[in-house]
Structures are given as structure tokens and as C-alpha cells.
Amino acid sequence: MTAPKNPRALGLPITISATQAVENLARNDAITAERRLRRTGGKPALGALKPADGLPFGAPKSDQPAMTTKALRDAASFRDSYRVGDTTPSKVNLDTKDLPGPMLLEVTSIDSYDHNPRLFRNEKFDELLDAIKANGYIDALIVTRRRPGDRFMLAAGSNTTLVILKHLWETTGDEKYRWVNCIFQPYEDETKLLAQHLGENLNRGDMKFWEVAKGMVSLLDMIAAERISADPGATFSVREQVESLVARGLRADRTSIQRWRFTADRLTGLGSLTGVITASSVNNVFLPRLNALKGLASKFKLSEDGFWSLVVEPTLRVASQSAEREGVETFNPDSICDQVDAAFAEHIGDSLGAVRQMLSLLKLSPELTLADLRVPSPNAVVGPQGFQSPAAALTDRGQTEPETTLASASMPPVVVGKQAPLPIGPGAVSGPGVHPPAPPKRAPSAPTASAAEIQPSAIGSLFTEATPDGDPLKALHEAVKQLLDTAGLSDTLRWCDEMPLGFYVELPDPVIHARRKVALGSPEFEARAIKTTVWWSLVLMSGQFREGSERFMDHASEFYKRYANESEGDPLMGTDIDNQAPEIDQLVMERTAPGYMRPAMMQMRRAEECASRVYETLPERWLRMLEIYRARI
């Protein structure tokens, strides 16, 4: 008989032998001792120790069965549990100290960007200060640093904010200004930093034109230097310049790059006045007038560098110094250009009037030689018989009395700051579905200073008071209006006194003039032909289709927007007007065609006649047309 599996002192079967019982009791004692040992946390019962037969060192017993007890098994699986479930290590490279992400920084440990494009005090400083005082700073600063261990530096704008926070922390000692939420951005290169600062400041929209120009030019120089260091033979075309700026998230095009370069390179002499330079003063005054004078200077064999350094720079400096002395913070770009003209006259030892006369001649015919300019000949500009050359007309005036030119007979005095009343009001067009033409939004290019300060300029403003009787311009406008009424296009007429003929034609409204299916030869078909011929004829007549008209067009007009940006597809698609100007043979044929076309063409001829009269009696208008026609962009 074998021993029961769980021998216990109580409840044993009575039938076991005495030896078996003794054996069981001994076994029971052993188990109890073992349990006690386990329960007391392994605390040894010293009394249970007995001298060992042999020391357990040396060769371990190989026949000892592994993991016999539960404790041993548990220990093994406990060890194993450290090996199971190993998870994938992170891919983040912790050897890089500067990882992108948010961090909290002490305001004094951050520096402003060391090439901050903002050169003047931010006009919104007080506004920002009040906002931060009221709400604390609730945004985060973007910071970077060129090398690990350097101090932190702003990476994208907020230079003004940082100054304010430092100021508040120093003056108030308030902990809430001391710690700033920041987002760390790893450093890449200088061009990225500058581009980010420029972009941020441009987005906030309160950058001065001078700051933009300076920043953009230094950014372009940095990019150019980078390209040259990568490839010594690299060129940097204007197109590539545009692309490199656009790739950095900045808006740019060829003309703005030209303006920025011109401003940053040529107008430095304005010193403290640079902050007041506006885009339009550069665009409409400084750039055209100084470049025109430069052209004249080249006729006098004055080198370009010489022109800028000997004539322009000193004049600008004098202007800014006098402004500083008098505490004036604005300037009139035209009067500064007048001063440059005068300085140039002094430089060549001639009168201001002569310089102006030569400038206007040169504008008409850039190929004239110095001799031609000095002795203006009637052949300089070839005009029709009996037609007084506009250049000659100007010459006469320039030679007699430049100061009173504008008050002379053909041109009434300029009224500055007030737009001359238009001969025909835009309200004349009405009716269902017809949008009344908007008045031109573009402000006249005349300076906004008071009339007394205005120096006469060589060509003068084109804004004319309407003379009530026999005004050729009025007659022309009446004729054009009737013509457009006949053609059913009266909603496209726009007045714009700066255009040579005082008007331009807007793109047809795609809803009103939507193209529909019409039968060949039907009156509707004829009407479409009339629309096309009249619209295109007027577009070409007004000069608006020439690129030179860019300076005079209303930049808010659809026509300007669509043709200045050619990528947007065909603006005439889906309208009654063909998207191509009619060929010359077609035009001639329409002119002589009988039927519906005839009354329209008669009015067209009348309008053309009126236009000729305008040019004849108002030479400034003809000059402007020539200017537009000859302009090269």
C-alpha cells in the first residue's frame, strides 16, 4: 500500500502500519517547517540549522532536478518576465540636443533676431503693449539658435513682442512675463531665418516700404552669395530671383524686385526720411523721374555711378537733413525729384527749364542725341501737316516761363487733391442687368501736399477741368458712349482721366454678355459681330491694350487684373466677344458692311474723329498715348 498523497496527522486511515505512520509524521513536520520558513519571508529559523555533511561548493550536483519547487519556478518565470514584451526602441536621435518642439524659456534668455528687417519703431507698439498687459502673452514665440549652447534667438518675427515682454518683466517683475511659451525650430540657414522674419512681418502688414525693400534686397543678396558659393559660375536672373522668393513663401514679381532694388540702392540718401517712402511714390515718381534723368545724364556722358553719387545722393541727403532740422516727418516725392533736376541742371551748368525741356523731348524720342536735345528741331517729332508737335509745344512753354506754364491757356491750373469733374457722369448708364461703371478707384498720382508747395513738373498733371463749351474730350466721350449704347456694351465703359482719351473699356460681364447659340445671319449673330468689333476697336483705341498703360490703368479693374496676370485663362471665354482681336481685313470689311453694322460703324468713325481732335487740341494726351505706345516693359 502506498502513502496517501496528502498525509495529515488527522483523518488518516486507521489501516496504515505504525512505520508508515511514523514516516508520515516526519514528512508532515518537514512540510510545516518549510511553510513557516516561507511565510516569515525567508527569515531563517536558526535552531533548525544543522552542520552540513559536505560543503556545497565545487561541482554542483548535476542530478538535482531543476525547478522542482513552486518558488523556484516562480523565480524563473519572474526573471523571464523581464525578457518578454521588449518594445521597439524610439527612432528619435537623442544625440541631437536641439529637437523641434515647444519649450518654456526665460524671457531674458531670448535675443531678438540680429538682422531684424524692421528698422523703425513698430507703429503698433503701444497697441501690442496694451494687449499683453491686459491678457498676458497668449501666443508662442518661434525660437532657434545657430549652434547648440548659443543663446536662443527669434526665428520668425515677434521682435516687438519680445521687446515688450522684456520691458514688462524688468519694470513689473511679474513672473507671468518672465516665462514665455516658445516653439523651438532647428536652425537651417540664414536665408530661411531672414525670409521667415520678412514673411511674418509682411503678413502683419505694418512694414514700411523701405524696410521691405531693404530686407528683400539683403535676402536676395544672401541667396545669390549662397548660389555662388555652391557654384562659382552661377547666374541669378530676375526670374530666378522671383522663384527663389516665392519658394520661401514670399510674394514677389519682377517689377517689385526692380522697385525694391531701386529703393534700397538709390534712395539711401533720404536717411531718416526713408521710413516715409511709399510704394506708390517709388512707383510713380522716383523710379520714372530719376531713371529719365539718368537717361539724360548718359547723353551728357555722365556715368551711371557718377549720376547717382554726384547728383542724386547729395540732393537726397540735403533734403533729409533739412527735414530733420525742421522736424518734418513727411516729404513730397515730386519736390525732391525737382530738387534732383535742379541739382543736375547745376551740374551741367544749364537752366532748370532747359533740363526739363530736354527731359520731355527725350521721353518722346529716346534716340535723340545731345545735339538734337540742345537745339530742338521741328523734325525731332514728325507730326502731320499743320499739327504742332507736342514736343514743340512743350518746348515753347519750357523756354518761356516754366513757372507759369500750367496756368497758360491750353491747360487750366492744377487743382490738387480734388478730382476734376468728369464730362459725363457714370450714372448715365442704367437699366436692368447693367452694372453702372464704378468710378476709378485709383487715386490720382498727384501728391497730397497743399497746392502752394507744388513745384511745376515738366509735363504736368493731365487732370483737366472740363471747359463747358466745345470741349473735344466731352465730345469724344459723348460719341464713345453713344457707340457703346448702340453696340449694347454701355456697361463696360469706365472713365479714367489718366488714360490718353480719358476712358477705357472694361471686360464684358460674363453674365450679361453670356454667349448663346444664335443662327447664322440672324440679328443676334449680327449683334455679336458688332459687339466684337466695337469692343476691340475701343480697347485698341484707348491704349489700354498696350503694356505701357499699366501705370495709368485702374488697378482694381477686371481688365487690368486679368491681362496683367496671363496665367488665368482667357477672360473673354464664354462671352459674346471673340477672344481674338479681329484681323485687319475683317475690320476693314466690317467698316464697310451694310445692314446692322452700318450705324455702329458710323458712330465709330465719329468717335475716331473726336479722338483725333482731342489729340490735336490737347497735346499732353497725345504725349501720353505715345508714351504708352512706346513703353517697353
Place this chain on the structure above:
Amino acid sequence: MIRTFAALNSKGGVGKTTLLANIGGLLADMGARTLLVDADPQPSLTKYYDLAYEAPQGIVEVVTSGTVTNLAISRTSVANLDLVRSNDGEAKLQHWLYSRDDRRSRLARALNNPYIRDHYDYVLIDTQGAIGPLQTAAAFAADTLISPLPPDTPSVREFRSGTLRVLQRLEHDEHEPRAQLAPIQAVICRFDYTRNAKSLLAELASEFSEGDRVAILNTVIPNAIAYKDAFTARVPVHVNNRSGGTRYPSGYEVMHRIVWELQPELYGCFAGRQRGDPEEVFGTRDDRASNDQASV
């Protein structure tokens, strides 16, 4: 409101991971949405529970990016119990953090995150048994610190003079915003019931001064094999060890009492989303005391 606990002790092997895993397991079982954060380069908390889903990111990304996203949150096989796993295989995170100016507040700011606030009731941070930037960051990220202490006076003195003094000095670090160390709840671990628990607790409590803001929990963790068994089986001890032995109260009871002491508003909440009167379930304290007395 979300509560953040961090285990804190400068010594290894006192049972931080076990305690935190079991508290987390019980809270999750009570129905609380619980997030374990394993800030120990030896991923023992990560390995405690079976992972139902292993997230691509872990503590390294949380600390370095300064924020917690769901990309860093793994799921354990226990319902309601999620984990930010330790994935700092080469133990470089300590060094990385040490070089940062914002080392002390970094983890706190990462965990103070709308995602965490919206998705969890409890966050439990486990740390390595040493004192370093990562432990400091964890200590200042928590609103309650849990310190497992061995039941002897020398260990308690060492804890006070080592860990606690270092952290209290860091409260006034010049390079970080001023911050107060959270109050400390000390838990006596590995108690072997060789002496009276009450007198031991009183003796240990006298080691701390008022300014230490240390409270010692009345519940002690016995030095029972059940905790190791639970670790091996990778389940919370309250699942594994429901009935107590002659000497020790069950893991089920101990863990419940610890959670109730840490979070008094949970008193009466039981695992499995159940409620009850603890006096009925576990018997009165007097019973317990007389049992203890009897077993010694």
C-alpha cells in the same frame, strides 16, 4: 478632474513599478480611465501588462516633442488602462533632458495637454530608482507623489536626506519657473508583520518634519509572494490574490485600501465597477487588529 501620481524613490527595487502597476490596474478596474507613463529606461512598467496595441511612439517622443499625442499611447490588455511605453533603449533621455533649460517643467507641460485632460482620469508616472532630470521632471509633473518605503528607519532617513532634500532644493531653481513639490504619500512596503504595524508607522512618521509634507499611509503592503505572482502572471494583484492568508491581508484588500487612502472620494468603490461597504466586505478594523494580534 485629472489626477497625476508619480512614484518617487531614489532607491531601486523598493516596489515602485509593482505598486504603480497595481494601483493603475485597480483604478482601471474600478472604471477610471488611467494612463501609465513609464519614464524608466528599463521598461519594467511597460512589460508589466500585456500590450494589446503597441503605439509607434513612447516616452522619448513625449519628452522631446513636449506634447502627448495619440501616437504615443499604447493599450494594455486591461480595459481602461493605457500606457506611454518606455522606448528609451539606450537610456539617453536623461542626458538629453539634462542639456535642456526647461528640463524640470518639460514633462509636466507635455502631460498638461488637452488630449490627456479629455481622455484620462488618472495619470501614473513610474520612474527609475535614482535621482536625475527625468525623475525630477516626473516629480514636478505630479500632483501627488507616491513613495514606497521599506519598513526600517535607516531607509526612511536616507529617503529624507537624499531624494527629498534634492527635490526641495529644486523647488527654488533659478532657471525654471517657481514650482512647489507635490505632497508625498509614503507607502510602507514589504512589511513582514514581525512587529506591530501601528507603532512602526508612528516611529517612521516621526522621522519627517512638517515642512516635508510627507504623510504615511495607514495601509502597509505585506511582503507577500502574491505580488510577485501577479507580476509573473502579468495581472493586477487584486485579480490574482482575492483571499488573504492567515498572516497577511489579501492583495485585493491592500490595494483597495491604498487607493482609498490616496483618493478618499473613491472609498466604497470596488474593482469590477462595484460598490459596497468596506466594513462589510473586509470586516471592521478591530477584527483586523485582533487577527493581527492573534497571528503574531
